[in-house]
Amino acid sequence: MMTDLPIISLAIWVPILAGIAVLFTGDDRRACLARWMALAGSIAGFLVTLPLYTEFNFADGGFQFQERLSWIPAFNIHYHLGVDGISVPLILLTSFITMVVVVAGWEVIEKRVAQYMASFLIMSGLMIGVFSALDAILYYVFWEAMLIPMFLVIGIWGGQNRVYATIKFFLYTLLGSLLMLVAFIYLYHQTDSFALVDYYRLPLALPVQVLIFLAFFMAFAVKIPMWPVHTWLPDAHVEAPTGGSVVLAAIMLKLGAYSFLRFAMPIAPDAAHYLAGFMITLSLISIVYIAFVALVQKDMKKLIAYSSISHMGFVTLGMFIFNPLGMEGAIVQMISHGFISGAMFLCVGVLYDRMHSRQIADYGGVANTMPTFAAFAVLFAMANAGLPGTSGFVGEFLVILGALQVNFWYAFLAALTLIFGAAYTLWMVKRVFYGEIANQQVAALKDLSKREFFILAVLALLVIGFGVYPAPITELTNASVSQLLSHLAQSKLPAGY
Amino acid sequence: MSNIFSDLITALPEIFVLGMAMFILLLDLFLKPSQRGLIFWLAQLTLAGAAVITIITHTPAVTYAFNGMFVDDPMSDVLKVMTYIGTAMMFVYTRHYLTLRGMFRGEYYALVLFAMVGMMVMISGQNFLTLYMGLELLSLCLYALVALDRDNPRATEAAMKYFVLGALASGMLLYGMSMIYGATGSLNIAEVGQSLTQGAPTYSMLILGLVFIVSGLAFKLGAVPFQMWVPDVYHGSPTAMTMLIGSVPKLAAFAMVIRLLVQGLYVLAVDWQGMLVIMAVLSIAIGNVTAIAQTNLKRMLAYSTISHIGFLLFGLMSASMNGFASAMFYVSAYVLMTLAGFGMILLLSRQGFEAENLDDLKGLNQRSPWNAFLMLIVMFSMAGVPPTLGFYAKFTVLQAALEAGFVGLVIFAVLMAAVGAFYYLRVVKLMYFDDPQDTSPIDAPTGMRVMLSVNALSLLVLGLLPQVLMGVAAYAMFYSMN
Numbered sequence: 001m002m003t004d005l006p007i008i009s010l011a012i013w014v015p016i017l018a019g020i021a022v023l024f025t026g027d028d029r030r031a032c033l034a035r036w037m038a039l040a041g042s043i044a045g046f047l048v049t050l051p052l053y054t055e056f057n058f059a060d061g062g063f064q065f066q067e068r069l070s071w072i073p074a075f076n077i078h079y080h081l082g083v084d085g086i087s088v089p090l091i092l093l094t095s096f097i098t099m100v101v102v103v104a105g106w107e108v109i110e111k112r113v114a115q116y117m118a119s120f121l122i123m124s125g126l127m128i129g130v131f132s133a134l135d136a137i138l139y140y141v142f143w144e145a146m147l148i149p150m151f152l153v154i155g156i157w158g159g160q161n162r163v164y165a166t167i168k169f170f171l172y173t174l175l176g177s178l179l180m181l182v183a184f185i186y187l188y189h190q191t192d193s194f195a196l197v198d199y200y201r202l203p204l205a206l207p208v209q210v211l212i213f214l215a216f217f218m219a220f221a222v223k224i225p226m227w228p229v230h231t232w233l234p235d236a237h238v239e240a241p242t243g244g245s246v247v248l249a250a251i252m253l254k255l256g257a258y259s260f261l262r263f264a265m266p267i268a269p270d271a272a273h274y275l276a277g278f279m280i281t282l283s284l285i286s287i288v289y290i291a292f293v294a295l296v297q298k299d300m301k302k303l304i305a306y307s308s309i310s311h312m313g314f315v316t317l318g319m320f321i322f323n324p325l326g327m328e329g330a331i332v333q334m335i336s337h338g339f340i341s342g343a344m345f346l347c348v349g350v351l352y353d354r355m356h357s358r359q360i361a362d363y364g365g366v367a368n369t370m371p372t373f374a375a376f377a378v379l380f381a382m383a384n385a386g387l388p389g390t391s392g393f394v395g396e397f398l399v400i401l402g403a404l405q406v407n408f409w410y411a412f413l414a415a416l417t418l419i420f421g422a423a424y425t426l427w428m429v430k431r432v433f434y435g436e437i438a439n440q441q442v443a444a445l446k447d448l449s450k451r452e453f454f455i456l457a458v459l460a461l462l463v464i465g466f467g468v469y470p471a472p473i474t475e476l477t478n479a480s481v482s483q484l485l486s487h488l489a490q491s492k493l494p495a496g497y
Numbered sequence: 498m499s500n501i502f503s504d505l506i507t508a509l510p511e512i513f514v515l516g517m518a519m520f521i522l523l524l525d526l527f528l529k530p531s532q533r534g535l536i537f538w539l540a541q542l543t544l545a546g547a548a549v550i551t552i553i554t555h556t557p558a559v560t561y562a563f564n565g566m567f568v569d570d571p572m573s574d575v576l577k578v579m580t581y582i583g584t585a586m587m588f589v590y591t592r593h594y595l596t597l598r599g600m601f602r603g604e605y606y607a608l609v610l611f612a613m614v615g616m617m618v619m620i621s622g623q624n625f626l627t628l629y630m631g632l633e634l635l636s637l638c639l640y641a642l643v644a645l646d647r648d649n650p651r652a653t654e655a656a657m658k659y660f661v662l663g664a665l666a667s668g669m670l671l672y673g674m675s676m677i678y679g680a681t682g683s684l685n686i687a688e689v690g691q692s693l694t695q696g697a698p699t700y701s702m703l704i705l706g707l708v709f710i711v712s713g714l715a716f717k718l719g720a721v722p723f724q725m726w727v728p729d730v731y732h733g734s735p736t737a738m739t740m741l742i743g744s745v746p747k748l749a750a751f752a753m754v755i756r757l758l759v760q761g762l763y764v765l766a767v768d769w770q771g772m773l774v775i776m777a778v779l780s781i782a783i784g785n786v787t788a789i790a791q792t793n794l795k796r797m798l799a800y801s802t803i804s805h806i807g808f809l810l811f812g813l814m815s816a817s818m819n820g821f822a823s824a825m826f827y828v829s830a831y832v833l834m835t836l837a838g839f840g841m842i843l844l845l846s847r848q849g850f851e852a853e854n855l856d857d858l859k860g861l862n863q864r865s866p867w868n869a870f871l872m873l874i875v876m877f878s879m880a881g882v883p884p885t886l887g888f889y890a891k892f893t894v895l896q897a898a899l900e901a902g903f904v905g906l907v908i909f910a911v912l913m914a915a916v917g918a919f920y921y922l923r924v925v926k927l928m929y930f931d932d933p934q935d936t937s938p939i940d941a942p943t944g945m946r947v948m949l950s951v952n953a954l955s956l957l958v959l960g961l962l963p964q965v966l967m968g969v970a971a972y973a974m975f976y977s978m979n
Contacts, residue, residue: 027866072889074967075896115866137892141883148877151922155930156862163930167922174882174918178911185896185907 006067007051008081008132011091012125015045015098019121022114031113035106038117042102045124046095052088058475061085061483063134071138077194080135085480086261086331087131089473090254093338094131097250098124101243103455104346108242108353109157116157119149120243130255136184136194139263140177143219143255147173150244150252157241165232165239172222172232180219180263183212187267199267200487203494209271216264223256224312227286237305238358242349245301249308249341254334257315261484265319269488272320279320284413286313291420295427300348300358303428304341307384310417311337311396317414318399321406322488327481329398332473336383336391336466343380343459347373350452351432354445360431364438369445374433376448376456381429383463385422391466507562507569509554510547510577511617517543518610525603533601537592540606544581544588551577557976561623565685568623572755572825572977575969576620576748583745583832584613589948590840591737593941597848598735600645608645609741612638616749623760625674625684628753632670632717635749636663639742643734655733662716662726670713676706677762686761693764707765710757711772717750720806721779731799736846736853739795740839743802744832747809751828754813755821759978766816773814774906780807781910785917795853797920798838801879804917805831811910812894815901818974823893826970830878830890833959837875837952844868844941844949858924860933868939869928871953878956880921881914886956889963 018041025034057064063082071079083091101120109116126149129142147170154166184194191198204212222229233253237245265272272279287310294306311333318330350373351366352358367374383390386397396418404411437443448456466473505512521539528535551574559570588609595601615638618631640663644656678684680702681692693703712723719727731739758769784804791797809831812824845852845861852858862869878887891914899907959966 072964072967074964074971075893112862141888144883144888148873148882151925152929155926163926166930167919167926170922171915171919175912175915178915179908181892182895182899182904182907182911185892185899186904188896189900 005051006081007048007055007065008083008128009067010048011045011052011095012081012129012132014048014125015041015095015121015128016125018042018044019118019125022118022121025114028111028113031110034114034117035102038102038121039099041121042095042099042124045121046099049091049095049128052083052091053476056085056088056476058085059479061479061481066134071135075137075188075194076192077137078135079138080195081129081132081138082134083132084483085477086258086484088476089331089335090251090258091128091131093254093335094124094127094251097246097338097342100342100346100455100459101246103451104246104349105241105243106451108349112156116153116241116243119153120247123149123153123247127251127255131258134196136187136196136199136263138194139196140181140184143259144174144177146252150248153244154236154240157244158239160239161235162239165235168232169236172229176219176222176229179215183215186212196262199263202267203492204268204270206270206274206493209268209492210274213264213268213271213275216259216268220256220259220264221282223259224253224316225256225309226282226313226316227290227309228282230286230290230309233309234302234305237308237345238299238301242345242352245305245345245349246342249304249345250338253308253312254338257312257319257330257334260316260319266484266487268492270491270493272488273322276320276322280317280410283313283317283320284410286310287317287417288413288420291417291424295420295424297424298360300351300360300428300432301345302358303360303424304344304348304384307344307421307424308337308341310421311341311384314396314399314414314417317410318395318402321399321402321410322485323402323405324481324485325398325405326402327485328474328477329395329400329402331395331477331481332391332398332466332470333395335473336395336463339459339462339466340380340383340390340392343376343456343463344384346452346455346459347377347380350448355441360428362438363432363442364435365433366442366445367433368437369443370447372453373448373456376460377433378429379460380463381425383467385425386418389464389467391463391470393467394470504562504567506554507560508567508621510551511614511621513550514543514547514610514617515614517546518607518614521603521610522607525607528603533603536603536606537588540588540610541585543610544585548578548581551581559977565687566624566627567621569621570977572752572973573621575973576752576825577617579829579832580613580616580620580745580748583748583836584609586836586840586948586952587737587740587744589944590740590836590843593945594735594737594843594846597846598646600735600737605642605645608638608642612642612741612746616746619749620752622753622756623686625678625686628756629667629671629674631749632753633667635746636667639663639738639746642738642741643730645738646735649735651733652735652738655730658726658733659730666713666716666723669709669716673706673709673711673713676702676709680706686756689761690763693762703762703765704768707762707768708772710762711769714750714754714757715776718747718754718806718809719803720776720810721783721803722776724780724783724803727803728796728799731802732793732796732853736795736839736842736851740836740843743798743839744835747806747828748832751809751825758813759816759821763816770814770816773810774903777807777810777814778906778909780804780810781913782807785913785920788917788920791920792855793853794842794855794858794924797855798835801917801920802835804913805879808891808894808910811898811903811906814903815897817897817901818978819900820894820897821978822967822971822974823897825974826967827890827894829966829970830886830959833952833956834875834878834887837871837949837956838879840945840949840952841868841872841875844945845939847937847940855924855927856934858927859931859935861928864933864936865939868949871949872928873925874953874957876921876924878960880918882918883960884957885960886963886966888960889967893967
């Protein structure tokens with residue numbers, strides 16, 4: 001039986017060990033070897049996550065594939081891993097995107113190849129650790145450790161202003177997470193345990209719950225990011241190399257949303273209800289206001305970065321309306337946004353590698369010289385705008401339906417964004433791809449290489465596939481979502497309140 | 498007769514180290530410069546021998562000797578072994594540096610070993626006078642060591658500054674001790690503790706004494722507002738001496754704090770707690786904020802030390818077993834990190850060139866990826882980012898402080914930790930994101946390279962398995978304090 005193996009541990013440690021092995025290939029004289037080793041490592045990393053889906057018990061909403069070993073007995077800390085229907089799709093997304101990133105950086109990265117590839121492999125393992133840790137300190141260790149490779153990726157391979165961007169990224173995230181650590185320590189003193197399941201059961205008074213929720217909020221809202229703590233994201237995205245942007249948008253942003261579902265909401269459910277209005281307001285501001293901000297961007301990567309923030313607003317909105325439609329929608333939106341935003345950043349990367357510019361104004365009429373690429377780019381742009389038939393539609397539609405059950409105006413505001421989203425995305429597509437050929441450089445562009453075609457084709461298939469048939473995701477998440485919602489519906493206030 | 502014999506056994510490690518130090522001093526007279534290597538190995542042998550003696554005679558029981566002036570408890574054994582290890586590591590790091598600068602002489606090893614005897618006496622002192630004697634022995638050796646390169650005006654100035662301020666601190670400590678003696682009628686720590694539990698005689702006199710003792714200790718630790726000497730002495734001393742001042746003596750200073758404040762004056766915990774709180778908060782704030790403005794790596798590490806001392810005080814001010822154990826864990830983690838940090842400076846230094854400016858680290862990743870990676874671990878460990886040892890160090894002291902109810906202060910401390918992360922990140926930025934100014938190859942003996950790799954990787958390995966060091970600290974505290 002496959003289940004005898006520690007599948008989650010393998011999913012975490014295979015990419016990390018592969019990354020360390022890649023590091024040992026040394027300097028750029030052996031770059032080719034580093035690339036092939038990284039590819040092999042990422043494929044192995046993806047294969048070991050597959051059993052999480054094939055062996056998954058769809059009827060069980062609890063944690064499966066659990067592994068529990070004593071780690072730091074002095075503080076009752078365990079190496080405790082487990083997954084449920086919410087984390088499995090995200091883990092698969094992580095290991096999948098890692099393969100994409102390795103292939104996408106194949107020829108583009110020329111200096112310090114081994115370090116680049118190793119960073120992404122190690123990051124992949126750490127992010128899977130975040131998605132599967134059931135012990136607060138273990139989770140925290142993965143959560144923070146993941147910052148180190150990302151810090152290096154943006155700082156070493158990034159653009160002009162990379163140092164500012166990467167330090168801002170690191171400090172923003174660190175500041176938020178340290179407050180979360182304080183919350184964990186507080187909970188430890190209440191329960192003498194760092195186990196998540198013990199926290200789920202712990203009754204807490206409302207003021208305490210609110211403080212704990214806010215501490216988590218500081219950590220997770222920065223990561224998602226929600227308005228008004230989003231300002232690190234456009235900087236980080238613009239300066240990061242393509243692979244860094246893809247991982248940031250496709251996976252790192254999801255960590256924040258996932259952590260709300262895993263930690264903040266179930267540990268402090270009453271506070272989550274109490275502050276739902278606040279969270280919904282911030283989400284709606286993110287959705288609407290940031291969409292306007294995206295509309296005026298001149299830099300393609302910045303535009304997509306803002307669009308990510310706006311789309312993540314849908315995720316938080318879906319989570320805090322507390323109904324199954326919203327919650328399912330939020331999760332589908334997370335996965336679909338992972339594919340779409342990743343693909344969009346890859347498209348910008350394709351152009352950037354050729355022209356070394358991200359400015360919309362430098363382009364025009366690209367469709368004439370790169371017809372195949374234009375077809376893909378338009379497809380992903382449509383998906384980003386939420387066109388029915390693509391995965392972007394499913395998540396947003398579910399969230400809007402869920403919001404409609406709660407309050408008409410929430411749904412109305414959220415739905416407006418389908419228009420704004422279409423506006424900023426399609427306007428960018430129009431300016432970049434259509435019209436007359438803008439200049440000599442555009443005229444000299446070559447269409448996609450086989451490698452680029454392959455990556456974009458796979459992503460396109462997934463975007464359309466999940467758009468037409470999202471059932472694989474919803475089947476996975478169903479049991480866990482209903483279990484989570486029933487947990488959230490129960491008050492955790494101590495008796496007497 | 499059997500009594501004095503067992504007393505000598507209890508103090509055997511100190512006696513052994515002292516004898517060997519004197520032997521080394523004598524032997525050095527008869528050695529040619531080319532034979533100095535022997536001194537190095539003899540010093541290492543001394544440390545190994547002392548470690549063997551300490552470990553063999555170790556028991557979980559508490560043994561008093563010399564009429565209660567000296568104690569051998571698990572805490573002292575653990576801290577002594579850590580001192581030996583730290584000193585041995587320091588010898589490996591500094592050898593090449595000293596040779597290049599003409600300071601590879603017998604005096605250096607003898608003085609360091611004498612200083613170590615001072616530390617050991619501080620660790621095991623159970624009487625105000627024993628403690629004071631140990632402290633003075635340590636301090637006098639350190640003053641001399643800083644001035645060892647006597648033609649270097651900066652080092653001489655640093656030694657002078659260190660001596661004047663150190664003497665002042667010793668005076669304050671001694672004055673405080675005399676007050677406590679006046680109030681309780683005893684110099685023995687256990688007796689002082691006992692007489693205080695039977696009802697404090699003259700409270701105002703005790704408090705006055707306490708204030709002086711705490712100030713003296715803060716001076717030695719380098720906690721704000723008694724930190725002025727730290728940056729100047731760190732900066733001015735030859736790096737090999739800075740490494741010594743910044744690392745192992747903190748273990749002894751920690752032990753002294755435990756002996757005086759916890760074992761002696763625990764009844765006054767409410768009073769010293771308040772003082773430690775203020776010093777802890779100020780140290781963390783001023784240390785971290787001022788470090789940002791530094792361009793000299795040694796000065797930056799000096800301010801970073803001040804902030805680490807602040808975190809150490811966070812553990813102590815909790816005034817609980819949990820807090821003391823976490824402080825001990827913190828101080829041992831701190832020593833490991835400091836050794837590695839200064840080890841890197843020594844590694845990059847060459848004949849006639851001190852790699853002490855931040856800019857000297859520029860582009861290290863291109864010059865030597867492995868060393869850049871090691872320094873990366875050290876910096877993230879100092880910043881307290883998991884999965885390094887530094888994270889668990891901060892984690893344990895913060896949880897102890899939170900348990901003691903200092904919620905606001907803990908939040909303040911973590912915010913300051915984020916501020917502190919900035920200057921550690923800047924070092925990483927210089928190493929990884931900038932191009933090198935200086936492309937000369939790094940030439941350092943293999944021993945030093947291996948030592949640095951082991952030291953920095955230990956921060957990572959102990960970060961993955963922190964239970965080892967935590968368990969040792971908890972064991973030492975539990976069996977020494979009951």
